[in-house]
Amino acid sequence: MPILEELQTRVSRATSHMYTDKYHMTDLINDAQNQMVEIAKLRGVQTINAVQDVDIYDLPNNFKSPGTLVDTTEENFNVTYELVDITENRFGYAIENGKIVIKPIPQRNRTLTHYYYKYATQLYNPEDVPEIDAQYHDLLSTYAAGMILLLPTLQIQDKTLSDRYLNRWQEGKISFANDMQRKNKATKGRTVNFW
Numbered sequence: 001m002p003i004l005e006e007l008q009t010r011v012s013r014a015t016s017h018m019y020t021d022k023y024h025m026t027d028l029i030n031d032a033q034n035q036m037v038e039i040a041k042l043r044g045v046q047t048i049n050a051v052q053d054v055d056i057y058d059l060p061n062n063f064k065s066p067g068t069l070v071d072t073t074e075e076n077f078n079v080t081y082e083l084v085d086i087t088e089n090r091f092g093y094a095i096e097n098g099k100i101v102i103k104p105i106p107q108r109n110r111t112l113t114h115y116y117y118k119y120a121t122q123l124y125n126p127e128d129v130p131e132i133d134a135q136y137h138d139l140l141s142t143y144a145a146g147m148i149l150l151l152p153t154l155q156i157q158d159k160t161l162s163d164r165y166l167n168r169w170q171e172g173k174i175s176f177a178n179d180m181q182r183k184n185k186a187t188k189g190r191t192v193n194f195w
Contacts, residue, residue, distance in 0.1 A: 004029065005126035007141040014145035014165065028144035029130075030122050032169070036132050036139070037120040039173065040180045043067060044118035048100070050110040055102045059095070062118040069093045069100070073111045081112075132176070139172040 004026065011025045019025075048057050069081040084092035084103060094101045100114065120131050130137050146165030 003126065004123045004128045004130075007130075007137065007144070008126075010138065010141035011144045011148065014141070015148055019148050019151075025144050025148070026123060028147050029140045030120070032140040032143035033120045033123065033130050033132065035143075036136065036173065036176055037118075039177045040132060042118050042120065042131060044116050046114040046116065048112040048114055050102060050106045050112050052106055052108050055105040056099050057102070059098055059100055060116070060118070062121065063098075063116055064119050065117045066093075066095055067115040067117055070113045070115070071110055072113045073109075133179075136172065136176050139169055139176070142172065143169040 007029050008022050008025045011029075012020060044060060044062060046060050050057070066083050069083075071079040071081065081102070082090075082092040084090055084094055086094040086096045086101060088094075088103070090103065092103050094103060102112070121128075123130060130140060142165050146162050146169055149162035149165065150159065
């Protein structure tokens with residue numbers, strides 16, 4: 001499986017080893033991953049051990065936008081909380097100032113599972129692995145190489161080669177988006193709720 005160091009090596013090879021700034025390569029690889037995670041609608045899961053009379057809990061650091069909050073206290077009986085406005089006086093949950101607010105205030109301890117959309121975990125260390133499917137990892141280095149080949153300070157600046165890489169990146173993103181759309185539809189079709 002490609003890791004950050006391997007992706008950097010691919011970028012270096014694509015630029016005939018003329019470009020060696022690994023920090024900039026990493027920034028571009030992360031930029032590409034962020035764009036793909038935006039398409040994939042990557043989800044995270046947070047368990048909230050809600051305590052009686054406490055209604056405000058921290059959101060995860062990688063929280064991007066709300067998904068679903070489910071009370072999983074009872075093994076075979078899940079209750080889904082609806083996302084509501086913070087000013088509303090009804091059953092559900094709200095997001096306010098980096099916090100999740102349970103409405104109404106829990107009257108007893110509850111176990112809640114929060115499925116949310118998240119930002120990509122940024123790659124920093126040589127062994128870090130991108131959060132997208134492995135078959136699309138090479139697109140991250142393709143994007144980085146295409147952008148680097150446009151740099152005016154690069155001795156081998158090559159718009160034709162850059163265009164080739166960036167076209168491959170765009171085609172790969174379209175393929176990735178179609179693949180993610182199929183996977184999301186398949187996942188929704190298999191969802192089972194216990195009421």
